[in-house]
Amino acid sequence: MNTLMKTVGLAAALTLSAVPALAETVLKLAHAAPETDLQQTMSIYFxxxxxxxxxxxITVNVFPHGQLGNDAQMIDGARSGIIDIAISGxxxxxxxxxxxxxxxLPFMFPSRDLAYRVLDGEIGQGVAAKFEPVGLKLLGFPENGYRNITNNRGPVRTPEDLDGLQMxxxxxxxxxxxxxxLGANPQQLPVAELYTALETGVVDAQDHPIGIVVSFKFNEVQKYLSLTQHAYSALAMVMNNDKLKGLSDAExxxxxxVAAEAVAKQRELSVAKEEEMIAQLESEGMSVNRDVDAAAFQAAVKPVWEGFIxxxxxxxxxxxxxxxK
Incomplete structure (x- = not known):
């Protein structure tokens, strides 16, 4: 009897061991911003x-602050499947x-509402469809925000104030x-290298939305912030297309x-916190200039639109x- 029970027990154990565990998908989500940035807030919500x-x-592991590479490397990784989801400008x-x-394009979007309507509507979705032939599925356009100029020389009020800046x-x-x-000397640098470049004088000016200035602490190495709002910058949240298609319909x-919800929440926070972040920068010693001749800038940059067209x-x-309209 004991032998029979042992045999039955062994057979049961072997049968159970042959049953596969529930399938689990582990996704790697990467972005270049610090953990204090709204990109991380959005990633954790997602x-x-x-x-x-x-x-x-599904399990999602989040890798902030360029842990899986710079923007170009993350995009390549998402296309190849080494990374599953990437958030980048x-x-x-x-x-x-x-x-x-x-x-x-500079001054393309006079308001955030217009930017959202375009990006989320037929125009933006037409561009989103072009991601699929390069191996990516666009999950949404989170917000980087309006770009503003910081530097160590002085306030930027007119286009002429940019002349000679190492930008x-x-x-x-x-x-x-x-x-x-506009007479500046543009130099391309990855954002991960920018703080040191500003600190050492390799460049003396840069442009980013307010949230990036705060999260990367550029105010520690820049004295003047001018609210030029010269361009609206969207982010793109993308997923390896094959990885997405490999999930069940429900997944x-x-x-x-969830991506759509995360984008909406991130945009809301971006708008809600902007003035608070500007006040924080002022309290920490940054000189903030709101006196910008937007019309002069818009007139001066018309050739940029013409070049794109x-x-x-x-x-x-x-x-x-x-x-x-």
């Missing part, structure tokens, strides 16, 4: 909601999707063209729904302008 709604079938995708540069720029052709046109729905056509630019 992680918690996806894990909860999937009932544990939309400008970093314009090498793959040149027409997306229309969203980066760090990102890889947006439109912004490179803009600063060169894909969870990813897309010459290279990419006017369809997207005209569609965005029409949407603002």
């Amino acid at each position: 992680k918690e909601q996806v894990e909860a709604r999937s009932g544990g079938s 939309l400008n970093n995708f314009t090498g793959l999707i040149p027409e997306a540069g229309a969203f980066e 760090r720029v990102n890889n947006s052709k439109a912004l490179n063209d803009m600063f060169a046109l 894909q729905k969870i990813i897309m729904e 010459d290279e990419n056509g006017d369809a997207l630019v005209n569609a965005i302008v029409a949407a603002s």
Whole structure:
């Protein structure tokens, strides 16, 4: 009897061991911003909601502050599947999707509401579809925000105030063209290297949205902040397309729904916290200038729009302008 029971028990154990465990998908989500940035806030919301709604079938591990590489490396990683989800400035995708540069043109979006309508509507989704042929699924356009100029020379009130500044720029052709046109000396540097470059005088000026100035602590090495709001910068949250398609229909729905919610919440926080962050920068010793001749800047940068249209056509630019009327 004991032998029989042992045999039955062994058979049961072998049968149980042959049953596969519930399938679990582990996703790696990467971005370049510090943990204090709203990109991390959004990433944690995405992680918690996806894990909860999937009932544990999906786990999301978040890697902030460039732990998995700089922006170009993260995008390459997402395309190849080494990274599953990446959040990066939309400008970093314009090498793959040149027409997306229309969203980066100076003074393209006079209001955030217009930017949201365009990005979330038919125009933005038309550009979003162009991510799939390069191996990516666009999950949404979070907000980087309006770009403003910081430097150590003085307030920037007119285009002439940029003359001669050693200006760090990102890889947006439109912004490179803009600063060169206005007499600055643009130099491309990864954001991870920017603090040291400002501290050592390699460059003496840069432009970023307020949240990035705060989270990267550029106020420690920059004295003047001028609220030029010369360009609206969107982020792109992308996922390896094959990875997404490999999930069940229900899991894909969870990813897309949570991503949309995360983007909306991140935008709300970005707007709500902006004045608070400006006040923080002032309290920490930064001189904030709101006296900017926006009309003079807009007139001066018209050739940048013309250059973009010459290279990419006017369809997207005209569609965005029409949407603002």
